[in-house]
Amino acid sequence: MKNSTSLLEKNLVELIRRTSTSLPNDVETALRKAAAKEKKNSLARETLDTILKNVRLARRQSAPLCQDTGTLTFFCRVPSNFDINALRAAIRNAVSTATIEGYLRQNAVDSVTGTTYPTNIAHGSPLIHCEQGAIKSVDIRLLMKGGGCENVSRQYALPDNGMGAGRDLAGVRHCILDAVQRAQGNGCAPGVLGVCIGGDREGAYAMAKEQFLRKITDSSRVQQLAALERRILKDAAELGVGPMGMGGANTLIGVKIAALSRIPASFFVTVSYMCWALRRRGVLLSLNGGVRRWL
Numbered sequence: 001m002k003n004s005t006s007l008l009e010k011n012l013v014e015l016i017r018r019t020s021t022s023l024p025n026d027v028e029t030a031l032r033k034a035a036a037k038e039k040k041n042s043l044a045r046e047t048l049d050t051i052l053k054n055v056r057l058a059r060r061q062s063a064p065l066c067q068d069t070g071t072l073t074f075f076c077r078v079p080s081n082f083d084i085n086a087l088r089a090a091i092r093n094a095v096s097t098a099t100i101e102g103y104l105r106q107n108a109v110d111s112v113t114g115t116t117y118p119t120n121i122a123h124g125s126p127l128i129h130c131e132q133g134a135i136k137s138v139d140i141r142l143l144m145k146g147g148g149c150e151n152v153s154r155q156y157a158l159p160d161n162g163m164g165a166g167r168d169l170a171g172v173r174h175c176i177l178d179a180v181q182r183a184q185g186n187g188c189a190p191g192v193l194g195v196c197i198g199g200d201r202e203g204a205y206a207m208a209k210e211q212f213l214r215k216i217t218d219s220s221r222v223q224q225l226a227a228l229e230r231r232i233l234k235d236a237a238e239l240g241v242g243p244m245g246m247g248g249a250n251t252l253i254g255v256k257i258a259a260l261s262r263i264p265a266s267f268f269v270t271v272s273y274m275c276w277a278l279r280r281r282g283v284l285l286s287l288n289g290g291v292r293r294w295l
Contacts, residue, residue, distance in 0.1 A: 008087075008289030012094035012140070013101070018294070019142045019281040020069055020103045022059045026216045027192075027253070027278045028052070034190055034243075034250040044248025048190075051243070051276055062103075065277050069104045070146040072126035073209065077139040080132045082287070087138070088128055090289075095119070095126050129206075137284050137292055141213050144279040149191060150272075152183035153208075155201060158267040167267045169228055172197055173235070179271040180236050180252065185245020188275030192216070192254040193232070196270045197225075199260030208272035211256035212280055220257055229255040243276075254278075 023031075035048035058065045074091055078084065096119035098104050108117040108125040120126065156175040158167045163178060165171035176195060183191070194211035196204040219226040232255045242248025253276070262268070282295030 008090045009094050011283060011285060011289060011291050012091055013097050015140065015142055015281055015283050016094060016098040017103045019144055019279050020064045021062050023055045023065060023277065024280060028055055030216045030253040031276060034253055037249045042248065043246045044242045047243040047246055064103065065279060066146055067105060068146040068148065069107055070144045073143045074126060074128045075141040076130045077135060078130060078132055079135055082138065084130045091126065091128055092121050096121050137286065139284055141282040142280065143212055146275055149187045149275040152187040153272045154179045156269040158269060169224060172269050173228065173232065175269040176232050176271055177235055181239055183273055184241055187273045189241055189245060190243055190250040190253045190276055192274040192278050193252060193256065194272040194274065195257040197259040198262035199268060201268060203260060204268050204270035205272065207258050207260055208270045211258055212274050212278060214256050216254045225257045225259065229257050
């Protein structure tokens, strides 16, 4: 069991390293396409070229893509008889090791005293979601979300008379575009939006963040939401915010929208903003912790 635990922790550290230092191919491709749309010698083009240079250097040097390694959220799907407590312990040990090895910044802070936790292990850090099911492998996805983009995420309650937003998809569109307009460069554009329509305040934010696990190139399976994703992407470009808020044709590189049921009295629109550094990776593990496939 000790060897199995060590193998699991070793591969979890590698998952953290890959997530922190290597941008997923679909995100990098989207950034390259965005750069190609900007005028040569423009501030927007230079900004995106600098971002892409940073992406290459981080991967080559195995260094964090951003100095803010953010909040770590693990999404775990495991067989019904798998020991979730042991998995949680292994994840926490891996986060501690990854922090010591420099793949993570000392990012966990005591909210009362302001003291930094040296290994990022604290109440609420890291965040771990576990779900058991009829599967034979251990599926772990990691999302790293920086504070700058987290700060500009927003939640709206419809109707909103100030924006002229009612309880329909037109009202949802108003809310999403308002969030993008307010974010400006503080969200480190070009960003990606994870959106949840409905739900309660807590569950909606969780669902919105889970959308970041989707590929940049995919679309919602719900026809109306897929159409809204495409429209928001186009509308955001017309806002002219551009890379890092410097102006340009690229304000967003992806929009991912989901919906949850709601109670009659509430209609929430939750917008989670992700910066260009959409750091997410996954791994499929055997029951003893060995790697079956990197995701």
